Amino acid sequence: MNWGSYLGAIVGGLVIFFVFDVLLMKAQGLSLFVK
Amino acid sequence: MSFLLRRSGLKGRAAAMLIAGMLLVLPLFLQPSSNPVSKVLSVSAAYAEQAADAKVEGKEGEKDGKPKFMAAPKLKEGDYPYFKTNILGLEVTPRILAWLIAQLHLWFAAFVLAVPIFVLLIEAIGIVTKNDKYDDMAHEFIKVSMTAFSITSITGGVLAMVLFNYYPDFMKYLMSIFGDTMIIYAMLFFGESGCLYIYYYGWDRMRYGTSKWVHLSLGMLLNAFGMTILFISNAWTTFMMAPSGVDGMGAFTGNIWEAIRGPLWNPINLHRFIANIAYGGSIVGAYAAYKFLAAQSKEERAHYDWMGYTSNFIAIAGLLPLPFAGYWLTAEMYAYSQQVGITLMGGLFAWLFIVQAVLIGSLFLAANYYLWCGMGRSEKPNPYFKYVKYIAFAVVVSFLVWFTPHTLIMTAKEAKIIGSHHPVVGVLGVMSAKNTAVNILIIATYLSFMLYRRGDRVPTVGWAKTGDMLQAGLLTAACINILWLGIYGYLIPANVRIGLSIPQVFTTLLFIILSVIIDGKMYKGAKAGSVIEWGKMPARSQYALFLLAVSFTWLMGLMGFCRSGIRQHWHVYTVMRDNSPDAFTPTLPYAASVVSVGTVIFMALVIFIFWLAQFSAKKQKHEAHGH
Numbered sequence: 001m002n003w004g005s006y007l008g009a010i011v012g013g014l015v016i017f018f019v020f021d022v023l024l025m026k027a028q029g030l031s032l033f034v035k
Numbered sequence: 036m037s038f039l040l041r042r043s044g045l046k047g048r049a050a051a052m053l054i055a056g057m058l059l060v061l062p063l064f065l066q067p068s069s070n071p072v073s074k075v076l077s078v079s080a081a082y083a084e085q086a087a088d089a090k091v092e093g094k095e096g097e098k099d100g101k102p103k104f105m106a107a108p109k110l111k112e113g114d115y116p117y118f119k120t121n122i123l124g125l126e127v128t129p130r131i132l133a134w135l136i137a138q139l140h141l142w143f144a145a146f147v148l149a150v151p152i153f154v155l156l157i158e159a160i161g162i163v164t165k166n167d168k169y170d171d172m173a174h175e176f177i178k179v180s181m182t183a184f185s186i187t188s189i190t191g192g193v194l195a196m197v198l199f200n201y202y203p204d205f206m207k208y209l210m211s212i213f214g215d216t217m218i219i220y221a222m223l224f225f226g227e228s229g230c231l232y233i234y235y236y237g238w239d240r241m242r243y244g245t246s247k248w249v250h251l252s253l254g255m256l257l258n259a260f261g262m263t264i265l266f267i268s269n270a271w272t273t274f275m276m277a278p279s280g281v282d283g284m285g286a287f288t289g290n291i292w293e294a295i296r297g298p299l300w301n302p303i304n305l306h307r308f309i310a311n312i313a314y315g316g317s318i319v320g321a322y323a324a325y326k327f328l329a330a331q332s333k334e335e336r337a338h339y340d341w342m343g344y345t346s347n348f349i350a351i352a353g354l355l356p357l358p359f360a361g362y363w364l365t366a367e368m369y370a371y372s373q374q375v376g377i378t379l380m381g382g383l384f385a386w387l388f389i390v391q392a393v394l395i396g397s398l399f400l401a402a403n404y405y406l407w408c409g410m411g412r413s414e415k416p417n418p419y420f421k422y423v424k425y426i427a428f429a430v431v432v433s434f435l436v437w438f439t440p441h442t443l444i445m446t447a448k449e450a451k452i453i454g455s456h457h458p459v460v461g462v463l464g465v466m467s468a469k470n471t472a473v474n475i476l477i478i479a480t481y482l483s484f485m486l487y488r489r490g491d492r493v494p495t496v497g498w499a500k501t502g503d504m505l506q507a508g509l510l511t512a513a514c515i516n517i518l519w520l521g522i523y524g525y526l527i528p529a530n531v532r533i534g535l536s537i538p539q540v541f542t543t544l545l546f547i548i549l550s551v552i553i554d555g556k557m558y559k560g561a562k563a564g565s566v567i568e569w570g571k572m573p574a575r576s577q578y579a580l581f582l583l584a585v586s587f588t589w590l591m592g593l594m595g596f597c598r599s600g601i602r603q604h605w606h607v608y609t610v611m612r613d614n615s616p617d618a619f620t621p622t623l624p625y626a627a628s629v630v631s632v633g634t635v636i637f638m639a640l641v642i643f644i645f646w647l648a649q650f651s652a653k654k655q656k657h658e659a660h661g662h
Contacts, residue, residue, distance in 0.1 A: 002504045009508020010515075013546075017516040020545070030534040034527045035512040 061164040107611035108204050115615040116201050129201035130617035131629060136197055138592055138633045139393025139640075140190035142314075145307070145591070148261045149188050149315025151231070153349050154252040162247060172342055174238050179322050181235060182644045188224075202615070205606045212280070212287045212294050213271055220267045223260050230257035265311075266304050273299040276602060277371045278610045285610035298371045302364035309360050313353025314587050318641065320346030321584035324577035325645050327570075328460035337570035343580055344409060344569075350583055351402050351484065353475050358395075359540050366533075368601075375608070379601050385441075386623055387597045388406055392469075394590040399476050401579040401586070403430055406483040408576035410490055415565040418489035422482075429479040436472040439463040462525070470536045472520030474543045478513065481547050485554060493564040494557045502557040506550050513546035588637055592630035600626070 025032045061201065120127050154173045161169030199206050210217065234253045241250035274280075280285055280294030287294065323343035330336040369376030378384060410417040441464030443457055462468065496502070520539050524532040602608045604618045612618075621629075 002501050005501045005504040006508045006511075009505045010512045013194075013509045013512025014515060017512060017542050017545070020541055021516065021520065024538045024541055025531075025534050028534045028537060032530050034531055 037590050042324055046176075049478055072633040075563035078352050104287035104289065105208065105279075107208055107607060109612065110204055110614045112614055112616055117201070117616055124390045125628070125632060128617050129197070130615070132192070133197050133201065134596075134629060135633050135636070136190055136194045138595060138630070139637055140187065140194050141595060142588060142591065142633075142637050143183050143187040143190060143640075144265075144309040147180050147183050148265055148310040150176055150319065151185075151234075151254060151257050151261060152312055153315065155251070157345070158251060158254060162251065162473060168341075170242070172345065175342070176319055177235050177238075179319060179644065179648050181231075182647050184231060186640060186644075202606075204571070205611065205613075208285070208607075208611060209271065209274075212291070213274070215291065216267050216270065216295070220264060223264050223267070227257060227264060230260060231387065262308070265307060266300075267295075269307060269528050270295040270297070270300055270301045273297045273303050274341045275607050276598070277368075277375075278607050281610060282562065285607065294587045296584050297366055299364065302360070302367045306357070306360040306364050309353050309357050310591070311353075313350050313357060314591065316346050316349030316351075316353055317580075317583040317587045320350055321641070322346075322578040322645050324580035325574070325642075326649070327577050328574060329649070330570075333570060337568075340412075340570045343405075343572075343577065347402060347405050347580065347583070348484075350587075351480060354395075354398060354402065355480065358477075362536060362540075369399075372608075375601055378603070379597070383620065383623070384597050384601060387593055389438055390592055390623075391590060391597075393404075394586050394593075396434035396437055396476075398583060398586050398590075399480055400430060400434065402485045403427070403480055405576055405579040405583075408573060408579070409487055411573070412567050412569065412571050413491045414568060417486070417565075419486035419489060422486060424574055426479050426482055426486075433472040433476040433479065436463050436468050439468070441465060459634050465525075467521050467524030467532060468537070470515055470524075470539050474517045474539050477543055478510070478517075478546065481550070482510075485550065489554070489558070490556055491563060491565040491567050492561040494561045496559070499557055502553050506553055509546055509549055513542050516542045584640065584641075585634070589630065592633055593627065596626045596630060 022032050067282075115129070117129060125131070154177045157173040157176070159168050161167065161173060230253050234250065234257050237250060237253075241247060274294055274297055277297050277299045278285070278294075279297040280290055280292075320343055323339045323346050327336055327339040327343055330339055354652055365376070365380065368379060380388065407420075407423050407427075410420050410423070439460050441461070442455060456462075456464070494502070517539050520535045520542075524535050602613075603620055604613050605611065606613045
């Protein structure tokens with residue numbers, strides 16, 4: 001089993017998805033981080 | 036264009052046809068400039084003069100040389116021709132009659148508009164792969180829809196008669212605005228019918244070489260006519276739901292494009308376009324299942340098994356993006372009128388969404404179940420079958436979350452004990468939970484399909500194991516992101532929470548796209564690990580295809596009632612009041628009964644169509660009678 005690829009994909013995937021979360025909320029005029 | 040036509044390659048021809056098809060429908064989406072569509076169409080000024088009768092309010096006739104249009108008439112109960120009769124225990128009134136006929140017309144119309152879309156695609160695949168099997172299947176699909184075309188026209192004609200007869204003033208008013216589009220609509224039918232007949236009857240005549248490209252172009256033209264017909268009739272529907280291009284009294288302002296392009300027009304165009312494909316796929320899937328179960332030979336069974344598999348694929352391909360088109364439509368409804376949105380999702384109609392959730396959940400279950408059964412087609416056991424139980428778990432849990440209602444029907448005593456919401460599952464009734472569930476449901480369905488596809492092939496690339504782990508990692512990351520957004524939604528204000536559905540959907544789509552790319556590269560040049568034996572399917576899998584068709588039909592009927600019903604006591608929302616004796620919102624059991632009767636009639640007609648397709652293929656043997 002290639003666990004390095006698995007963990008790398010999780011971390012990489014989470015970073016990519018999170019960046020898009022922030023950008024897509026911004027595109028709607030909203031902020032992901034509610035104070 | 037000429038440079039495209041000079042190119043001899045497949046891509047060049049396909050691109051030229053695509054551009055030609057797009058040019059045909061382009062005028063619909065163009066903004067009116069100095070020459071508004073209304074001027075070109077010369078909206079009937081004659082009717083404005085006729086409208087000066089007692090029922091009509093407002094001043095008509097010429098003003099400053101411009102035609103002034105009638106305000107929406109204010110009708111009384113006596114203005115509606117009325118009857119009431121009892122047929123087999125069901126009380127029939129003009130509204131029930133119009134409702135059932137309109138619904139039947141829509142079911143058939145959805146089917147006949149969808150079939151040419153995927154027939155065109157399958158035919159194109161046949162050309163590219165040079166495989167006659169695809170061509171034969173496309174031909175058979177269009178054959179099934181031929182009788183349905185006639186029934187669509189018949190029900191459309193009957194619907195027009197019913198509406199003009201029982202709702203004459205409303206139709207007069209609608210004609211005063213959309214009369215010219217109705218003429219264009221009728222003319223487009225000639226174009227569509229002409230293309231359809233040449234497309235179907237010329238199939239074998241134009242099977243190879245340049246003729247095949249002419250045939251394919253006809254298919255594209257057929258679809259362009261069909262889509263334009265759909266978009267025009269959608270404009271009438273959306274005008275009734277969210278009128279535009281009229282003043283406060285309902286008087287037409289003179290620009291037909293303004294009336295057509297209401298706030299809900301494009302959302303409905305997209306939603307119906309996608310839903311039609313899913314629906315058409317499910318109906319031809321039922322046809323394939325019917326033929327599979329009735330098959331006499333192994334070859335026949337194999338052919339219809341493959342046809343059923345393709346139909347299920349089409350239905351799933353349509354079903355996956357459908358919730359997102361639905362969200363857009365609903366968001367536009369809320370944006371148009373908070374009251375409409377709240378009536379839809381927070382009032383009486385909210386319970387229909389629970390029924391909808393149950394039906395859509397059963398659609399996902401049936402589609403997944405069919406794919407799991409399909410894993411048994413492989414000669415050798417599918418190595419991924421062991422994962423089915425986990426997918427099934429995810430599907431069932433998502434399904435349960437999805438149809439958990441926010442509020443419960445309780446007695447006063449029960450409400451006193453547990454409050455207005457269930458103490459445990461009450462939290463699952465809100466959109467944060469439902470958006471999360473539907474995204475997981477879609478990912479699970481995609482996984483079923485991916486694992487099914489992988490079953491009979493072995494990748495030859497050296498990084499296959501890494502590719503597997505990469506996909507598994509991305510899947511985990513996607514699920515974590517969807518889940519945390521869902522949970523985070525409970526902690527933030529509603530106006531921000533609504534926005535979270537977009538990144539959730541995007542995560543699902545991005546994961547599917549990345550996974551398809553990785554899988555495509557991994558399995559490029561893969562060797563066959565097993566042989567697929569088409570026809571090696573248990574009979575019970577075919578009932579999943581029937582379930583798809585029936586659930587889709589019922590769902591369309593119920594949600595169609597919901598879409599139309601939110602106008603409540605208005606013919607045209609806030610503009611023209613419905614004062615007929617039937618101007619009340621029916622109870623949900625009553626509406627469900629009407630839709631169920633419609634579903635039974637529709638299914639009976641569909642069975643007739645299936646039977647006819649089989650009947651027409653048989654040839655009577657000539658026998659000597661001996662005299």
